Amino acid sequence: xxxxxxxxxxxxxxxxxxxxxxxxxxxxxxxxxxxxxxxxxxxxxxxxxxxxxxxxxxxxxxxxxxxxxxxxxxxxxxxxxxxxxxxxxxxxxxxxxxxxxxxxxxxxxxxxxxxxxxxxxxxxxxxxxxxxxxxxxxxxxxxxxxxxxxxxxxxxxxxxxxxxxxxxxxxxxxxxxxxxxxxxxxxxxxxxxxxxxxxxxxxxxxxxxxxxxxxxxxxxxxxxxxxxxxxxxxxxxxxxxxxxxxxxxxxxxxxxxxxxxxxxxxxxxxxxxxxxxxxxxxxxxxxxxxxxxxxxxxxxxxxxxxxxxxxxxxxxxxxxxxxxxxxx
Amino acid sequence: xxxxxxxxxxxxxxxxxxxxxxxxxxxxxxxxxxxxxxxxxxxxxxxxxxxxxxxxxxxxxxxxxxxxxxxxxxxxxxxxxxxxxxxxxxxxxxxxxxxxxxxxxxxxxxxxxxxxxxxxxxxxxxxxxxxxxxxxxxxxxxxxxxxxxxxxxxxxxxxxxxxxxxxxxxxxxxxxxxxxxxxxxxxxxxxxxxxxxxxxxxxxxxxxxxxxxxxxxxxxxxxxxxxxxxxxxxxxxxxxxxxxxxxxxxxxxxxxxxxxxxxxxxxxxxxxxxxxxxxxxxxxxxxxxxxxxxxxxxxxxxxxxxxxxxxxxxxxxxx
Amino acid sequence: xxxxxxxxxxxxxxxxxxxxxxxxxxxxxxxxxxxxxxxxxxxxxxxxxxxxxxxxxxxxxxxxxxxxxxxxxxxxxxxxxxxxxxxxxxxxxxxxxxxxxxxxxxxxxxxxxxxxxxxxxxxxxxxxxxxxxxxxxxxxxxxxxxxxxxxxxxxxxxxxxxxxxxxxxxxxxxxxxxxxxxxxxxxxxxxxxxxxxxxxxxxxxxxxxxxxxxxxxxxxxxxxxxxxxxxxxxxxxxxxxxxxxxxxxxxxxxxxxxxxxxxxxxxxxxxxxxxxxxxxxxxxxxxxxxxxxxxxxxxxxxxxxxxxxxxxxxxxxxxxxx
Numbered sequence: 001x002x003x004x005x006x007x008x009x010x011x012x013x014x015x016x017x018x019x020x021x022x023x024x025x026x027x028x029x030x031x032x033x034x035x036x037x038x039x040x041x042x043x044x045x046x047x048x049x050x051x052x053x054x055x056x057x058x059x060x061x062x063x064x065x066x067x068x069x070x071x072x073x074x075x076x077x078x079x080x081x082x083x084x085x086x087x088x089x090x091x092x093x094x095x096x097x098x099x100x101x102x103x104x105x106x107x108x109x110x111x112x113x114x115x116x117x118x119x120x121x122x123x124x125x126x127x128x129x130x131x132x133x134x135x136x137x138x139x140x141x142x143x144x145x146x147x148x149x150x151x152x153x154x155x156x157x158x159x160x161x162x163x164x165x166x167x168x169x170x171x172x173x174x175x176x177x178x179x180x181x182x183x184x185x186x187x188x189x190x191x192x193x194x195x196x197x198x199x200x201x202x203x204x205x206x207x208x209x210x211x212x213x214x215x216x217x218x219x220x221x222x223x224x225x226x227x228x229x230x231x232x233x234x235x236x237x238x239x240x241x242x243x244x245x246x247x248x249x250x251x252x253x254x255x256x257x258x259x260x261x262x263x264x265x266x267x268x269x270x271x272x273x274x275x276x277x278x279x280x281x282x283x284x285x286x287x288x289x290x291x292x293x294x295x296x297x298x299x300x301x302x303x304x305x306x307x308x309x310x311x312x313x314x315x316x317x318x319x320x321x322x323x324x325x326x327x328x
Numbered sequence: 329x330x331x332x333x334x335x336x337x338x339x340x341x342x343x344x345x346x347x348x349x350x351x352x353x354x355x356x357x358x359x360x361x362x363x364x365x366x367x368x369x370x371x372x373x374x375x376x377x378x379x380x381x382x383x384x385x386x387x388x389x390x391x392x393x394x395x396x397x398x399x400x401x402x403x404x405x406x407x408x409x410x411x412x413x414x415x416x417x418x419x420x421x422x423x424x425x426x427x428x429x430x431x432x433x434x435x436x437x438x439x440x441x442x443x444x445x446x447x448x449x450x451x452x453x454x455x456x457x458x459x460x461x462x463x464x465x466x467x468x469x470x471x472x473x474x475x476x477x478x479x480x481x482x483x484x485x486x487x488x489x490x491x492x493x494x495x496x497x498x499x500x501x502x503x504x505x506x507x508x509x510x511x512x513x514x515x516x517x518x519x520x521x522x523x524x525x526x527x528x529x530x531x532x533x534x535x536x537x538x539x540x541x542x543x544x545x546x547x548x549x550x551x552x553x554x555x556x557x558x559x560x561x562x563x564x565x566x567x568x569x570x571x572x573x574x575x576x577x578x579x580x581x582x583x584x585x586x587x588x589x590x591x592x593x594x595x596x597x598x599x600x601x602x603x604x605x606x607x608x609x610x611x612x613x614x615x616x617x618x619x620x621x622x623x624x625x626x627x628x629x630x631x632x633x634x635x636x637x638x639x640x641x642x643x644x645x646x647x
Numbered sequence: 648x649x650x651x652x653x654x655x656x657x658x659x660x661x662x663x664x665x666x667x668x669x670x671x672x673x674x675x676x677x678x679x680x681x682x683x684x685x686x687x688x689x690x691x692x693x694x695x696x697x698x699x700x701x702x703x704x705x706x707x708x709x710x711x712x713x714x715x716x717x718x719x720x721x722x723x724x725x726x727x728x729x730x731x732x733x734x735x736x737x738x739x740x741x742x743x744x745x746x747x748x749x750x751x752x753x754x755x756x757x758x759x760x761x762x763x764x765x766x767x768x769x770x771x772x773x774x775x776x777x778x779x780x781x782x783x784x785x786x787x788x789x790x791x792x793x794x795x796x797x798x799x800x801x802x803x804x805x806x807x808x809x810x811x812x813x814x815x816x817x818x819x820x821x822x823x824x825x826x827x828x829x830x831x832x833x834x835x836x837x838x839x840x841x842x843x844x845x846x847x848x849x850x851x852x853x854x855x856x857x858x859x860x861x862x863x864x865x866x867x868x869x870x871x872x873x874x875x876x877x878x879x880x881x882x883x884x885x886x887x888x889x890x891x892x893x894x895x896x897x898x899x900x901x902x903x904x905x906x907x908x909x910x911x912x913x914x915x916x917x918x919x920x921x922x923x924x925x926x927x928x929x930x931x932x933x934x935x936x937x938x939x940x941x942x943x944x945x946x947x948x949x950x951x952x953x954x955x956x957x958x959x960x961x962x963x964x965x966x967x968x969x
Contacts, residue, residue, distance in 0.1 A: 050834035157922045187690035188861060189938075192905035192918035199915065214834065221907035221916065244909050258839035259909065260864035272843055273836045275790075276804045550750035552705055554764045554815055555737025558729070564763075565752050572754070643754055644799045 004074075005208050006039040006062065006176060011071030013054075013061050017281055027281040031057040033232035033288075034071070036307070041175070044202065044209040046223025046240070048216050048255070052277060054232040055212050059178050062210070063095055064088060075176070093123050096169035100181035102161035106153040112139075112164055113149045119171045138167040141204075142197060159190035166197065170205075178210045183218060195222060216259055220244060228252045231280055231288040234307055238314040248316040250293050287318070295320060332640050332647050340633045347625045348402065348618075352395050355617050362411055362612035363387065385411070398618070407622070408615030412608070417619035420604060425623060427502065428589055428600035432627075434520040436578075436585060439527035444574070446528075447535025448567060454540065463536070469529025474588045478522040478595035485518060500597035519596040523588050527581055534577045535570065542570040572643045579635030582628055650721055651678040652855045653702070653823055659714035660694070660701045662926075669926045671697045671710070673879040679823065679855040684845075686870030686887065687859045688902070692923050694879040695859045699825045702857075703742055704732045719823070738768045741816035745828035747808035751800035757784075757811050758796035764818045783814040788844055806837035810844065817848060823855045830865060842869050863903060867891050875899045878924055878934040881953065885960040895956055895967040897939050933964070941966065 013032040031054045039045040049055045061068045064080050073080045075091060083091060096119075099105035106115055116135045120126055126134070139146050142163040153161055162182060169177050179198065183191040195218065201207060211222045219226055220240045227237045228249065236249040247253045254271045273292045278284055284291050290300040300319060307317040310324050363381050367373045382388045386397065401408060407417035450462040472480075483489055486499035497518055503511040542548070543566055551561045590602035597603075601620055608616035640646050660672035672694040679685045689695040700706045702717050702724065717724040719739070724732065736742075744750045751760060761780035765771065771779070777796075784792035787810040800808055809829060816824055826845065830838035846869055849856050860866055866873050866887065873890040875883045875898065883896040894900045904917035921938040924930055932949050936942040945965055953961045956968030 050836065159922060187923075188863075188902055189690060189905050189919035190922065192907075192916040193920070195907070196915050196918055216835070217907040217909050220909060221913075241912060254836055256909070258835045260839075260842070260862070260868035270839065272839050274840075276806055276837065277834070546744060546746060546749040547752045549705055550742075550744055550812070551752070552733075553703060553736055553742040553744075554818075555733055555735070555767055556763065557733060557767070560767075565755075568754055569752065645753060645801055 002041040002043065004038045005041040005043075005076065006210070007072075007074040007077075008038070008062065009036050009072040009074070011035050011058070011061060011068045011073060013057055013066065013069050029280045030054075030232045030283055031280060032061060032068075033283075035229075035232075035234055036071075037227055037234065037237060039176070039208060039210060041208055042206050043225065044211055044223045046219035046226040047210060047212045047229060048214065048219045048226060049229035050214055050255075050277060052231075052280060053229045054280070055229050056180060058229070059097070059180050059210065059212055063092075063097060063178060089123070093119075093172040094175040096172070096174040096177050098162070098165050098169050098177060098179045098182045101185055102158055102165055103153065105165055106161060108153055111150045111152055112144070115153070115164060116167045116171055119168060123172055134171070138170055141170065141201065142167045157190075158186050159193055162186065162194050163197065166194075166201070170201065173205070174207070176208045176210065178212070179222075180212045181214070182211075184213060184215065191218075198222065216255055228255065231277065231283050233288055233317065234315075235289065235318070236314070236316045237307070238316075242312075242314060248310075248314065248321055249289075249318050250295050250320075251289050254292075254294075329640070329647065333637055336633050336636050336640075340629050343629050344626060347629070348399070348622050349395070351618055351621045351625070352398060353391075355614055355621075356391060356394075358609075358612065360612045362614055365612050366411055398615075402622070407619040410608075410616045411613045412611040412616070413613075417615050420616065421601065421619055421623055424599065424601045424604045427598065428593070428602060429627070431516065431519055431523065431592065431598060431600060432585055432589055434516060435523035435527065435588075438520060438524035439531055440578070442524070442528040443531025444535055444571075447532040447574075448539055448570075450532070451536045451539030451543065451570075452562070462532070466529040466532045466536075469525050470533070472526065474522055474526060474591045475595050477525060478519070478592060481518045481522050482595075500595075502597075502599050515596075515598075519592045519598050522595070523585065523592045526588070527585060530581060531574065531578060534574050538570040538573045539566065542566045545569065568642065572639065575635055575639050575642060579632045579639075582631045582635075586624055586628055650718075651680045652720065653857075654678040654718040655698075655702065655715065656718070657715040658698060658701060658712065658717065660697050660706070661711055661713045662709050663711065664709055667927075670713075671879055671926065672701065674715070675874075675876070675879075675881055676715075677874055677881070677884070679857055681822070681855055682849060682853045683872070684849060684856040684858055684870045686866035686873040687857060687876060688861065688863060688866050688873055689876035690861055690923060692878070692926065693876040695876050696827055698876075699742065699827055699857060699859055703736060703740060703825060704729075705736075705742070734768075737764055737821070738819040739821055740823050740825070741819075741821040742825040742827065743809070743812045743816050743829050746832050747812050747829075748800060748805055748832075750812055751808055753800055755799075756796070757798050757800060757803070761796075761811070761815050761818055764815050768819045779818070780814070783818055784811070786817070787811075787814045787848075788840070789814075804837075805833050806840060809833065809837075809841050813841075813844060813848065817852065820852060821854065823857070824849075825857045825859070827859045828861070829858070831860070831862070838865070845869060863891070863906060875902070878929060879926070880934055880963060881961075882935065882964070883960075883962050884953070885957075885962075889957075889960050895960065895962045896935075896964050897941055898935050901938075901940075 011032060012034050015029040015031055017027045017029055035058060047055050060066045062073055067081065075095060080088065080091065113135055116138055117131050120131055120134060135149060136146055139149060144160065144163050144167070153164065156164065183194050186194060202209060209222070211219060213219045223240055225237060226240055226243050227234050228251065230251050236252045243252065244256065247256055254273045257271045271294060275292050278291055286302045287300040287305055290296050293300065297319060305317045305319050307315050309315050310321060363378055364373060366381065367377060386394060398408065405418065409415065410417055410420060413420060446462055450459045453459045482499045485497045488496050498515050501515055503515060505512045548561060548566060551565055589600060590606065592598065593600045593602040594606065601624065605617065605620040608620060655678065656676050658672055658675045659670065661668045661670050675698055677685060687695045687698065697706065697710065701712050704724065712725055751757070758777065758780055761783060762773065762776045765776040765779055781792045781796055784795055789795050789807065789810055795803065795807065830841050833841060842865065845856060848854065858866065858870055870887045873885065873887050874881050875890065875896065877898050883890065883894065883899045890899060891903065894903060901917065901919040905919060907916060919938050924934070924937055930936050930947065933946045933951050936946040939946065951963050951965045953963045954967065955961050962968065
């Protein structure tokens with residue numbers, strides 16, 4: 001396997017919940033709780049989870065948009081938290097982001113040319129001509145007509161706006177692109193166009209993706225390996241096909257069975273979870289999933305399972321698999 | 329709810345303390361010396377007399393000591409004695425405050441009675457001619473300053489320059505309610521209207537836009553989908569939701585209203601707190617200035633507290 | 648067969664102002680029977696929501712039904728006055744929406760909003776209405792009806808709010824329920840719960856359901872029949888099984904193929920190139936011709952009519968079935 005590009009070690013991030021200016025903190029949101037994983041160069045790593053599971057906070061922490069409370073994030077072998085501001089700025093060239101809402105994430109008062117060239121202006125010293133040539137190249141790459149370069153975001157459809165966002169992310173030849181729900185605001189037919197584009201670009205430039213979505217089918221389509229997140233923690237990490245064929249964690253199983261699958265003909269056996277995701281302010285003691293787990297045991301309510309690597313390389317945090325070989 | 333009110337009260341007390349400290353300091357930083365003013369501003373006051381008076385008023389002590397003294401007395405309800413009138417500050421304020429409160433209260437009431445219904449109406453008739461008339465009127469209302477409006481009202485209704493067939497209203501002055509209720513209200517009417525119109529206009533505009541927001545909320549479609557009669561949708565749901573932000577705006581406008589009383593009392597010669605304050609400032613009457621401002625800010629803070637509580641009643645999310 | 652519960656014939660709905668008019672729903676026909684679920688599938692701008700709002704007579708200000716019949720139990724709703732329609736809404740016809748959180752009034756408790764719906768339509772006392780509201784909350788699978796009854800909407804999760812919305816919709820035993828993207832704002836595991844609940848109440852109350860969604864997965868899960876809409880028109884209309892396994896319209900095929908599937912691993916997804924045409928400048932011929940891989944001059948010039956290529960399978964394409 002390729003070298004490790006992004007190494008996340010025991011990262012946690014909490015936010016205090018305050019009721020008002022004069023009241024003390026009511027509690028702490030455990031947005032990201034002791035998460036570790038590695039992304040290899042050229043790989044596409046998927047992160048799937050439902051709303052409030054902490055996947056967006058995690059991505060922001062990885063890009064150092066918010067600092068992690070504890071843990072270490074190494075990019076290209078360098079601990080990002082230890083970098084100076086200047087060094088961090090240099091690193092940012094290599095780690096870019098594509099956002100969920102293609103409209104909100106583009107400045108409505110800037111033309112496409114300004115939006116795409118903005119990162120070049122910040123990070124590179126380039127002449128106007130060089131920059132223009134670069135912008136045109138990027139427009140071609142993401143399938144936008146060159147004639148649109150001086151238009152404003154509101155003149156584009158959702159899919160085209162997402163293409164602009166992708167062009168901006170590509171502007172500095174990044175190594176890692178974090179795609180945070182890049183297609184969830186788009187219609188199905190447009191979604192397929194964007195997913196294909198992202199795959200083509202990955203192949204062409206050897207990009208590494210962290211692909212975040214609540215849609216397991218989309219994540220599975222895009223990713224080599226998938227991590228499943230629940231209430232701030234990773235519950236399972238596995239190769240895409242394996243995850244679908246033999247999901248281990250009861251939550252992953254429920255998630256898979258909950259997805260209505262068009263055209264599959266045979267109905268899969270359904271596991272319908274009861275209740276809602278508990279609040280991350282006061283997560284359940286023990287296993288985070290114990291309040292909804294169909295296989296819950298006594299010890300799950302008090303003890304927390306850790307993410308263990310099993311013999312086939314898959315990782316799962318569940319006591320059901322403790323007997324199987326592997327390492328903690 | 330009780331906890332909510334207690335919390336709001338605690339914040340109000342804290343604010344009052346901060347405000348009174350700032351008032352004390354700024355008053356003492358004002359240029360001009362009350363001692364010189366009291367002795368008459370002749371070119372060569374007797375230095376010994378100046379010194380003596382200064383000592384008598386306690387102005388020779390360090391500012392912090394003066395502050396501590398004033399604060400201690402204030403906490404016991406004693407705001408000192410006026411330099412110019414030689415009566416306790418509490419007493420002069422006590423006679424003036426009710427008049428200002430009456431003027432402001434009646435104006436606020438008028439403003440709400442005019443602004444809220446018109447705002448609701450113009451939102452419901454959005455785009456129609458009557459809406460246009462109402463919004464144009466409101467723009468005019470917010471842009472006319474109180475003193476201009478005041479003189480305008482005097483010209484129209486006291487001087488009655490057009491010779492309308494209406495009872496002429498007195499242009500200024502004050503008559504005690506106990507002496508003659510009708511004369512009292514006659515003199516209250518013009519200043520109250522002058523003060524109310526601007527507020528009414530901004531309340532109307534806020535109500536209108538807030539109503540439009542509430543009307544386009546998704547919940548309204550859901551309410552209609554469950555078959556609620558339209559008047560129920562509007563009265564029980566849309567208006568209730570629309571009034572929540574309006575209440576905040578009214579609270580914020582209280583500052584303007586109190587500021588407006590200063591102008592209004594001057595124009596209509598209404599002997600309230602504001603005219604007292606202006607006089608006190610001219611005389612550098614420190615205790616009286618401090619007292620007036622303290623009372624005015626207390627009124628402001630108190631009304632805002634009430635507004636917050638109303639807000640809490642209207643909107644469960646704020647509790 | 649007895650007459651259907653709802654029979655919509657050639658519904659046409661336009662948006663208009665002083666200067667121009669656009670057709671948002673164009674000659675749409677569909678029918679729903681008791682205990683049956685009809686899915687209306689389409690992307691944004693396809694007119695699926697407007698079709699439902701036309702039946703409910705809840706169209707936005709500039710929208711208007713400009714043609715066709717909406718027969719509910721044999722009676723045409725189009726000429727009904729607001730007053731008469733209002734009596735039907737909530738009692739005979741109910742609707743739930745995409746964003747359950749925003750569909751509830753935030754300043755009233757959940758309980759009072761259910762009670763309000765009951766009191767509007769039924770001659771019962773407040774006490775009885777409250778008891779019924781509690782029973783409804785329990786019926787839609789809420790574990791602590793007493794507590795939720797006293798809660799405000801913002802204190803509940805999205806899934807909970809949708810259950811409450813369903814409880815309100817059920818409060819007067821309606822015969823027909825419109826569900827407009829009822830699970831789009833919810834998480835997958837919660838979506839499964841809500842779909843399950845809808846199935847349960849449909850069977851229990853023998854209700855007809857019109858489910859409007861962009862998600863073919865949701866439709867295949869719950870619907871008996873499916874209409875695929877594109878740019879205001881029905882493109883294909885057949886039983887769910889036929890739509891999913893033997894689609895005949897290129898748009899339906901494209902939609903099915905462009906969604907990533909769990910069980911198969913493909914390198915590239917099939918995608919429908921281009922974007923939905925603007926409502927103001929619809930192509931002259933087939934609405935889909937600008938994006939259809941098989942489009943030719945006939946498609947660009949002449950609008951195809953819906954044909955029945957097999958019993959109960961209608962397709963609006965010149966080349967379907969041949």
